[in-house]
Amino acid sequence: MDPCDCFETQWPADELLIKYQYISDFFIAFAYFSIPLELIYFVQKSAFFPYRWVLMQFGAFIVLCGATHFISLWTFTSHSKTVAIVMTVAKLSTAFVSCMTALTLVHIIPDLLSVKTRELILKQRAEDLDREKGLIIKQEESGRHVRMLTHEIRSTLDRHTILKTTLIELGRTLDLEECALWMPSRKGMILQLSHSLHNLIPFGSTVPNNLPIITEVFNSAKAITIPPNCPLARIRTSVGSYIPPEVVAVRVPLLHLSNFEIDNWPDHSAKSYAVMVLILPLNGVRKWCDHELDLVTVVADQVAVALSHAAILEESMRARDQLTDQNFALNVARQEAEMAIHARNDFLAVMNHEMRTPMHAIIALSSLLLETELNPDQRAMIETILKSSNLLAALVNDVLDLSRLEDGSLELEHEVFDLHGLFTEVMKLINPIASVKNTSMALNCDLDLPAFAIGDEKRLIQIVLNVVGNAVKFTKGGHVSIQASILSPEYLQEWQTPEFFPTLSDGLFYLLVQVKDSGSGIKQQDIPHIFTKFSEPRSASNRSVSGAGIGLAICKRFVILMGGHIWVESGGLGKGTTVAFLVRLGHYPNDPTMQKLVPQMFPKARPHQGSGELIQHRQFEREDYKVAASFPLYNRSM
Numbered sequence: 234m235d236p237c238d239c240f241e242t243q244w245p246a247d248e249l250l251i252k253y254q255y256i257s258d259f260f261i262a263f264a265y266f267s268i269p270l271e272l273i274y275f276v277q278k279s280a281f282f283p284y285r286w287v288l289m290q291f292g293a294f295i296v297l298c299g300a301t302h303f304i305s306l307w308t309f310t311s312h313s314k315t316v317a318i319v320m321t322v323a324k325l326s327t328a329f330v331s332c333m334t335a336l337t338l339v340h341i342i343p344d345l346l347s348v349k350t351r352e353l354i355l356k357q358r359a360e361d362l363d364r365e366k367g368l369i370i371k372q373e374e375s376g377r378h379v380r381m382l383t384h385e386i387r388s389t390l391d392r393h394t395i396l397k398t399t400l401i402e403l404g405r406t407l408d409l410e411e412c413a414l415w416m417p418s419r420k421g422m423i424l425q426l427s428h429s430l431h432n433l434i435p436f437g438s439t440v441p442n443n444l445p446i447i448t449e450v451f452n453s454a455k456a457i458t459i460p461p462n463c464p465l466a467r468i469r470t471s472v473g474s475y476i477p478p479e480v481v482a483v484r485v486p487l488l489h490l491s492n493f494e495i496d497n498w499p500d501h502s503a504k505s506y507a508v509m510v511l512i513l514p515l516n517g518v519r520k521w522c523d524h525e526l527d528l529v530t531v532v533a534d535q536v537a538v539a540l541s542h543a544a545i546l547e548e549s550m551r552a553r554d555q556l557t558d559q560n561f562a563l564n565v566a567r568q569e570a571e572m573a574i575h576a577r578n579d580f581l582a583v584m585n586h587e588m589r590t591p592m593h594a595i596i597a598l599s600s601l602l603l604e605t606e607l608n609p610d611q612r613a614m615i616e617t618i619l620k621s622s623n624l625l626a627a628l629v630n631d632v633l634d635l636s637r638l639e640d641g642s643l644e645l646e647h648e649v650f651d652l653h654g655l656f657t658e659v660m661k662l663i664n665p666i667a668s669v670k671n672t673s674m675a676l677n678c679d680l681d682l683p684a685f686a687i688g689d690e691k692r693l694i695q696i697v698l699n700v701v702g703n704a705v706k707f708t709k710g711g712h713v714s715i716q717a718s719i720l721s722p723e724y725l726q727e728w729q730t731p732e733f734f735p736t737l738s739d740g741l742f743y744l745l746v747q748v749k750d751s752g753s754g755i756k757q758q759d760i761p762h763i764f765t766k767f768s769e770p771r772s773a774s775n776r777s778v779s780g781a782g783i784g785l786a787i788c789k790r791f792v793i794l795m796g797g798h799i800w801v802e803s804g805g806l807g808k809g810t811t812v813a814f815l816v817r818l819g820h821y822p823n824d825p826t827m828q829k830l831v832p833q834m835f836p837k838a839r840p841h842q843g844s845g846e847l848i849q850h851r852q853f854e855r856e857d858y859k860v861a862a863s864f865p866l867y868n869r870s871m
């Protein structure tokens with residue numbers, strides 16, 4: 234009998250079907266595993282979805298389903314006990330999680346379906362968004378306000394305007410009941426009300442600045458809320474009863490301020506602060522927001538910067554005013570000095586014309602008188618008159634020279650003169666005095682010293698006479714030598730000193746004159762003062778011989794005018810002195826054709842008229858000789 238068709242016979246495992254099932258199970262498991270990954274991604278990205286844990290549960294359920302499919306890959310053929318256990322655990326877990334998911338869904342589906350819940354969720358979400366938007370708007374607003382305030386504050390560089398503008402702008406921007414500024418007092422012990430927006434705090438109020446609340450404000454870099462009953466915020470108001478408003482205070486650093494009566498601040502290096510107090514409207518409704526506090530803090534800093542700029546400007550303006558005053562004073566002083574110079578010039582003119590003429594007359598007439606018959610007493614008296622007149626004339630000449638040298642009105646002459654003759658002349662003048670003092674004199678003119686030169690002969694002779702006269706004056710029974718030479722251009726640099734740079738151009742030469750004596754000498758420390766006018770060395774041993782102390786000062790100026798240099802050397806007291814000087818002179822050519830060019834080289838030079846005539850033309854006439862003979866050197870020393 235054929236087996237019954239109703240019962241399907243045990244179907245032997247067909248290789249192909251099993252293969253298809255294998256592949257299908259694998260893909261099912263793959264899909265099951267990928268879905269939870271997508272769910273995890275969804276949960277992470279959607280911040281607003283409220284039932285995340287259900288999704289997680291759902292994910293676990295799918296993973297477990299996938300796992301059962303996956304494990305079943307091993308169950309198509311005969312399988313081990315381990316596979317059976319794993320399969321059982323997976324199925325049990327799947328059953329548990331799927332039941333839990335089903336129950337959870339039963340619980341939350343009505344919730345999800347309820348419109349109210351959805352509304353709530355959306356509302357909450359909208360509120361969140363609004364809050365975020367509001368924050369952004371407020372931040373933008375704060376930035377704009379700060380920029381606007383900063384612009385307003387910085388548009389002026391007057392401190393009071395800056396502070397006033399700050400209070401007005403803050404009051405407007407933050408809709409304040411009152412905004413006030415407390416400044417430290419002169420001694421820094423109290424804070425004084427200096428500016429107020431609506432004058433609700435009585436003007437002139439003071440608060441001791443050692444109050445804990447003020448210390449707290451000083452120590453905080455940011456605006457802080459302070460109690461409304463704090464002395465800084467005590468306002469007078471017409472409103473009977475009101476809810477105390479919120480008050481904030483912020484410190485305003487004071488940099489380089491000098492006009493806010495903090496000059497006598499005990500420690501200038503210590504930072505000093507003003508305090509700005511901001512009071513909200515009295516209805517007590519409004520509260521300070523964080524962004525408003527930030528705005529107040531930033532504005533306080535901006536005010537500090539603007540104040541420091543204003544202070545710097547004020548200081549520079551003060552300095553400018555001071556300079557203007559100083560300039561004015563200098564101008565007045567200059568005018569006075571000019572007037573003094575005019576007065577002196579007038580005096581010098583009088584001296585020149587009115588004093589020298591009678592002086593010369595006295596000298597000339599006394600000299601003439603001396604040549605007449607006189608008894609010894611009369612002679613002695615006339616000699617004294619002559620000596621005193623000579624002294625006075627020499628002094629007048631010196632003072633005149635010095636003044637003209639100082640105001641620059643003295644100009645050197647450029648004339649051709651007998652250089653050798655000049656020294657011979659000096660010897661002639663000095664010899665008689667030297668012989669009275671038992672002092673021997675020697676003159677040594679170098680062979681290459683030109684016979685003639687171009688320069689200011691009168692001034693040169695004055696220098697030589699002064700130096701040689703000093704040598705004779707300070708030497709008793711000794712020796713004085715005069716050495717005149719020409720300085721070789723090759724060795725010019727050897728004579729260079731910090732204050733003297735010898736330079737020569739064509740047609741010029743340096744004359745070196747050295748006057749050496751074996752007299753009283755000069756102390757080393759006195760040498761630097763010798764060329765200073767009216768200063769005679771205090772330690773000089775030759776106190777017995779007095780003078781005005783201007784001879785060498787004049788010589789130095791003449792020497793400098795002649796492009797030269799003068800200096801003194803001495804071995805010390807009693808060891809003699811050497812005074813030497815260099816002056817620049819013009820060469821007088823021997824060649825007659827070249828001599829014709831002299832006026833071009835030295836426009837002021839007078840032509841040489843021969844050695845014989847020179848003396849006559851040198852204007853050294855009889856009384857001049859006598860005046861010359863009365864030069865300070867010998868007369869004063871006698």
Ligand code: ADP
Binds near residue numbers: 703780784785
């Ligand atoms: P005065 O016009 O009074 O002579 P000087 O300016 O000529 O003054 O000289 C200044 C001082 O320098 C003299 O008072 C003297 O003390 C000192 N002195 C100048 N030359 C010599 C010298 N050859 N020997 C010693 N002392 C001198």
